[in-house]
Structures are given as structure tokens and as C-alpha cells.
Amino acid sequence: MPTIHEKHAAVFKAFCDEKRLAIITMLHKGERCACELQEYLPIGQSTLSHHMKILCDSGVVVGRREGKWIYYSISRQGSEYAVELLKQLTAVSPD
Amino acid sequence: MPTIHEKHAAVFKAFCDEKRLAIITMLHKGERCACELQEYLPIGQSTLSHHMKILCDSGVVVGRREGKWIYYSISRQGSEYAVELLKQLTAVSPD
DNA sequence: ACCTCATATCTAATATTTTCGATATATTGA
DNA sequence: TCAATATATCGAAAATATTAGATATGAGGT
Numbered sequence: 672m673p674t675i676h677e678k679h680a681a682v683f684k685a686f687c688d689e690k691r692l693a694i695i696t697m698l699h700k701g702e703r704c705a706c707e708l709q710e711y712l713p714i715g716q717s718t719l720s721h722h723m724k725i726l727c728d729s730g731v732v733v734g735r736r737e738g739k740w741i742y743y744s745i746s747r748q749g750s751e752y753a754v755e756l757l758k759q760l761t762a763v764s765p766d
Numbered sequence: 767m768p769t770i771h772e773k774h775a776a777v778f779k780a781f782c783d784e785k786r787l788a789i790i791t792m793l794h795k796g797e798r799c800a801c802e803l804q805e806y807l808p809i810g811q812s813t814l815s816h817h818m819k820i821l822c823d824s825g826v827v828v829g830r831r832e833g834k835w836i837y838y839s840i841s842r843q844g845s846e847y848a849v850e851l852l853k854q855l856t857a858v859s860p861d
Numbered sequence: 862a863c864c865t866c867a868t869a870t871c872t873a874a875t876a877t878t879t880t881c882g883a884t885a886t887a888t889t890g891a
Numbered sequence: 892t893c894a895a896t897a898t899a900t901c902g903a904a905a906a907t908a909t910t911a912g913a914t915a916t917g918a919g920g921t
Contacts, residue, residue, distance in 0.1 A: 676787040683781035686855060688879085692771040700859050705898065718880050720899055731856060739888050739897045750856035757852055760781060761826060761845035764795050783909085800868065813910050815869055834867045834918055 679760065682753050685729035690714060691722050695745065698732065704740040729753070774855065777848050780824035785809060786817050790840065793827065799835040824848070 673681075685691055693712060697703055709719050723743060726732035730749035734741045768776075780786055788807060792798055804814050818838060821827035825844035829836045 674784065676784040676791075679787055680782045680784055683778045686778035686852070687775045687782040689769065689771040689775055690879090692774055692855065695855055696771075699857065706896095714879095715881055716898075717882075717900080721879075724899085736888090736898095739895095741898065745856055745858050747858070750852075753856065754849060754852050757781070757845075757849050760787070760790055761840055761848065762794065763840050763842070785909090801866095809909095810911055811868075812870080812912075816909075819869085831868095831918090834865095836868065 679756060682729050682731070682756060685726050685731045685753075688722070688725075691726055694719075694722060694726065695732070698743060698745045702735070702742040702744040704742050706740070708743070774851060777824045777826070777851060780821050780826045780848075783817070783820075786821055789814075789817060789821065790826070793838060793840045797830070797837040797839040799837050801835070803838070 685695070690712065694708055697708055697711060705716075705719060705723065708723075709716060712719065714722075723732070723734065726743070727734055731746060731753055732743055733746040733749070734743050736742075780790070785807065789803055792803055792806060800811075800814060800818065803818075804811060807814065809817075818827070818829065821838070822829055826841060826848055827838055828841040828844065829838050831837075
């Protein structure tokens with residue numbers, strides 16, 4: 672059973688790796704399937720799949736299957752959650 | 767020379783480790799010196815120092831020396847930067 | 862100057878993450 | 892059903908992060 676800190680850490684794992692930030696940046700303009708992402712990244716297919724899993728686990732990215740392809744995009748809901756969580760984590764109690 | 771993604775990743779490294787989240791949580795109520803933090807965490811002195819360095823490098827935490835002690839606290843400016851950066855990173859272009 | 866205490870740095874061990882190649886699964890089309 | 896394509900999972904190697912103990916630095920007091 673993961674602790675609350677572990678769950679929170681999983682959200683920000685999305686953003687603490689260079690390659691994943693590159694992937695997120697590529698999703699700014701909208702949905703991209705894995706093969707498109709791979710085309711622009713110097714990593715193998717299984718490595719990309721591993722990063723996509725971490726991104727999806729964080730909730731910040733979601734995948735949508737369409738036939739053989741999976742289209743990934745930034746989740747508005749997941750992103751908002753991450754921002755709210757970050758605000759909470761860095762809030763200082765007024766005293 | 768670090769890439770832009772590496773610099774951004776450094777900000778979120780603060781939040782992707784359980785122990786660091788525990789430290790940040792301890793700073794919610796205000797300044798704490800390293801010895802106070804260590805008292806409540808099951809880690810050695812050098813390990814705490816290592817984590818404090820990562821937290822300070824992220825900009826989210828700042829240290830203030832007072833005599834022999836260093837008082838750490840959450841940086842309002844650093845936190846706001848992190849929140850804004852997160853918003854930018856997860857922004858989706860309206861098209 | 863010396864001693865003490867708080868924190869940082871160094872070094873090495875261990876743990877975790879990233880990566881790749883091979884294989885498995887899932888979907889489509891023939 | 893079989894072949895082809897996209898993605899996931901497995902297993903192992905390489906890279907990186909975390910950790911602890913030893914030592915160094917820095918500040919205050921004697």
C-alpha cells in the first residue's frame with residue numbers, strides 16, 4: 672500500500688525527467704500517437720512505452736486507443752490536479 | 767550546460783521523492799533547522815543534507831544561516847515559480 | 862588558538878530508474 | 892486463420908539516485 676507521499680511523488684515523477692518533459696512538450700499542440708512521438712525522440716520503442724506508463728500513472732497524460740494506435744494527450748483534469756496539489760504542498764500556514 | 771528540460775526537471779525533483787515530500791510537509795508550519803528536521807526523519811545527517819541541497823536547488827526551499835544553524839523554509843517565490851512552470855508545461859494550445 | 866557543535870562534502874555501497882533487445886499481446890486487413 | 896503493425900511486458904545491462912560513515916568546513920564560545 673503506497674503512502675500518501677508516494678502517491679504524490681508519482682504525480683511529479685512525470686516532470687522530473689528530461690525525456691518525459693520533451694514528450695509533454697510534444698503534446699502541447701494536441702494528441703500524438705506513440706509512433707509520432709518516437710519519431711522525434713532518440714529512444715527505443717520499449718523505452719517510450721515505459722515513459723508513457725509513468726506519464727499516464729501520474730494522471731497528467733491520458734491515452735486513447737483508436738485501432739492499432741494509442742493517441743496520447745495532456746489531461747486537463749490531471750494537470751489541474753497536479754497544479755492544485757503543488758499549491759497545497761508549498762502552502763505555508765499563515766501565523 | 768544543462769538543457770531547458772533539465773533545468774525544469776530540477777524544479778520538480780523536489781516533489782518526486784517521498785522523503786523530500788515529508789521534509790516539505792514539515793516546513794508548512796514555518797522555518798525548521800536541519801537538526802529539527804532530522805529529529806523527525808529516519809535518515810542520517812549526510813542524507814538529510816543531500817536532500818536539502820536538492821530542495822534548495824529546486825528553488826522551492828531556501829536556507830538561512832543563523833549562527834551554527836541553518837533554518838530552512840518554503841520559498842514563496844520559488845513555489846510560485848514552480849506552480850507557474852507546471853501550468854505552462856501542462857498548457858494545451860487552443861486550436 | 863582550541864574545542865564543540867551544526868552542516869557540507871567525499872567515498873563507497875545499495876537501491877532504483879532508464880534503457881535496450883526479445884518476446885508477448887492486441888488490432889486490423891487479407 | 893494468418894500476416895502485418897502498434898504497443899506492452901519481460902529480463903538484463905547501464906546509468907543515476909539514495910544512503911551511510913568518515914572527514915571537512917564553518918561558526919560560536921572559552
